[in-house]
Amino acid sequence: MTNETHYSLMKSILSLLALVLTCMPVLAQTPADLPPADERGSLLIRGATVHTITNGTLENTDIRVVNGKIDEIGTELTAPRGSRTIDATGMHLMPGIIDAHSHIALSSVNEWTNPVVAEVQMRDALNPTQIAIYRALAGGVTTIHTLHGSANPIGGESETIKLRYGTLDPEELLFDGAPRTIKFALGENPTRVHGRGAGVRPATRMGVEQVFREAFQEARNYRQRQEESRDPLPYDPRMETLAGILSGDVLVHCHSYRADEILMLLRVLEDFGVDRITFQHVNEGFKVAPELAAFGAGASVFSDWWSYKFEVYYSTAYNAAILTRNGVRTSINSDSGELIRHLNHEAAKAQRYGELTDEEALALITINPAWQLGIDERVGSIEIGKDADLALFSGHPLSIYSTAEVTIVDGVVRFDRQRDGDDMRLVVDPEEEIPDTAPHRHDDSCMHGVTDLYEYLY
């Protein structure tokens, strides 16, 4: 072991021992004393190795945060009056991790009953009480894109939220000013749920294409009729959102796997004048990387997850690296309440499989997903004036030995490993059954809510 890793290891063992031996319940955080969601904090982080993402890595550097924004980056900085100083000597600071594909913090994921549900908004289904949010914070994640599921070719509007855990008011999670996004899905999921499940279009990939074409054409007609009509026409929120996609006000994020369907959607978007899209999963993206780059599309991929159904067989762990090397702005996502807890490791896999540099790998979970979500002016890197969404790791974030120690959202510490309480649930169900053994596993995935159509899946 190098001295550095030895030191980190010793530090971890010592802190574990200290924790166990001192057992200080007084310091443990409780849900009652979590900071309110509208608080914008000030603090000083002293002496960290700072991964700015856009301006290189700075050794032994201080970061000063004032009212939720990064105020200064330098050395020998002073803490804002009355605020906390975090001694980050030997630790690594990076921008808070951004997960571009998640389904946590939602009461429900799939309005699977119609192939097109553009009027539906995941904002209406936000659930700020899920413990998965806290666990994501414990992995250094500060912002997530929580999406409609992939049961429909055209799903609902997804929501970009900050993990301001502690509030019971769903509106306090919203990332103010984040662009609107919508979920599309290609391939086996929509064709099974609708084609096989209800005998309606789409039952095939060509059907999926026609759903898009027809929806976009109808939206165009709707807008045109509105402009031409003297009288007010009925308001159709589904058409309004679809028209918003055509005008560029709503960004498309499309669940996709196969190269042929990816190219299909690019053609459809070109035909209708839509010039921005981020493909999600896009396991065969490596086959069409040049086409994706030419379009200017983004790709949000898994590090190494495939073969769970036929359309995902032809995949590679080099996907993220190949896309990056071919000029596609790529991010790595979790689509899982478990993977979200160690996205730093997922990003690191692109170094093993593809030899991305540290900066390229870290960009996969910071500035790239920020760009894909249209929030890169606000978050995704450590620059003066950006939101103080930061993650402090015990070591280099791409090291398998590193853990997130402190996670900061809007300048407020929302996760502190030293003060991690044992039971951070915000709401305890008075009628829960307390089992004798392990708790049930909550399933946060693209097909959440439709697995009772089990015969049609996998």
Next chain:
Amino acid sequence: MTNRFLGILLLLIPPAAMAQGVSEDTPLRPVTQTLAITNARVVVAPGEILENTTVVIREGRIEEVGNRVSAPPDARVIEGDTLWVYPGFIDAYSFAAVPDSVKEEESEEESEGDRGNPTRKQAGILPDRDVRTLLDPTRDAVDSLRNIGFTLAHAVPRDGLFPGTSALVLLRETNRFEFPDYLILGDPVALIAQMDGNNSGYPGTPMGILSVMRERFENARRATRTSDTWRENGATYRPGFDPSLEALQPVLWDEMPFLFRANNALNGFRGLRLAREEDLSNVILAGIPDAAPLLSRLQENDVPVIAPLALPDTVEADSAALAIPLPDDIAPGPEGRAFVTFRRTLSHRTVDTEKTDLIIQQRAAVRRHEANPALLAASSIPFAFGSFNLKVDEIRKNLFRMVEAGLSPDDALRALTTAPAQLLDIDDIAGTIERGRLGNLVLTTGDYFSEDTDVRMVIVEGKVHEIEAEDKKEEGDENDE
């Protein structure tokens, strides 16, 4: 000759359908329409008790209340010397007189339709449904509710995201030759909205339901403008028959309250947000068992609440778990969240300790639900009690638990009487015992909030219902065998 005579006789016998059918089931004509309860302890309003007081009811309305009042000569006298008299309780959210949902025999055909484009009925978009057309005040549930002191119910339609409008119904038996419909009191009360999705299609999720509600409101707003103009100026869009839009307009114009039923605080936030987006100012929130997270929003927007009478079951715990006192900070308060957070489960040996801690946590959560009405009272949020789906024999038990958890008996009585009367806009005729109010009274053997007290009589619009003393389990009976 006799044949013709018989024929004429037959003609003189009126057909059965038109006969004044007096049978053994027909209620007797009452001897008098006047009632006097004499010399009782009368709780005229929460916190206002008059001793040795007489209440006179004539033709279903309270005529006089006072201790110098004497019973009129034509009155039936009920001696109230040992009795307490309360204003008849009002159930602010009741299904007692509402028949159960029609079981889906037609579901086979109905679900064959396009699940993504359901009919209005399948989707549950029925704001035009008037619960008064569905009511059955003769159901047994009405009798059970009356037996514990309820005299009026706010009857609410059951199913759908916009199930319809609600109405008031008197919980009494019908009089001689009276139709049950006569028990319905007045006009529709409120427009109901709830997170009840389409079981077999769109919309099936909270986001689907809310987007439908929003879309309906938006189009209801526009419908007033387009519906009259299409004929004159050759417009290309002809509005169709859509009663749901017209039914939503009274709410948009603040002519009718918007009552959003939510089963938890999270849905409460969603409902309040919808009301805010649609600019609705007359909003009632119903059904939330733990309203603590919503307090500031309720206060800001002047939203009254209908609190459920239901409570979670008390937690079964062994003596070890029960011996551990609940943490102090579970006292009601906006920040009071009860959690035992120090819990080190180091190995399988400490699993039992963890289970005990989880039980304590759960007990604290149950306590929060029990203390919810006390919290609403302390925060000055007007609230009324509703039975919702609760079995009637749980109601009194739960009221005792709530009082035990900090709700004052006066506040509890308020939530059963004056608060629902104000919320439902009937405080001129119900909620207190005063001249002019409906003759709705509950006669008990003592303080209603004492466990030993029984309800003796419930008088609804002057009609007396006597409650037989329950056959208590007596050792005598068992010994007789």
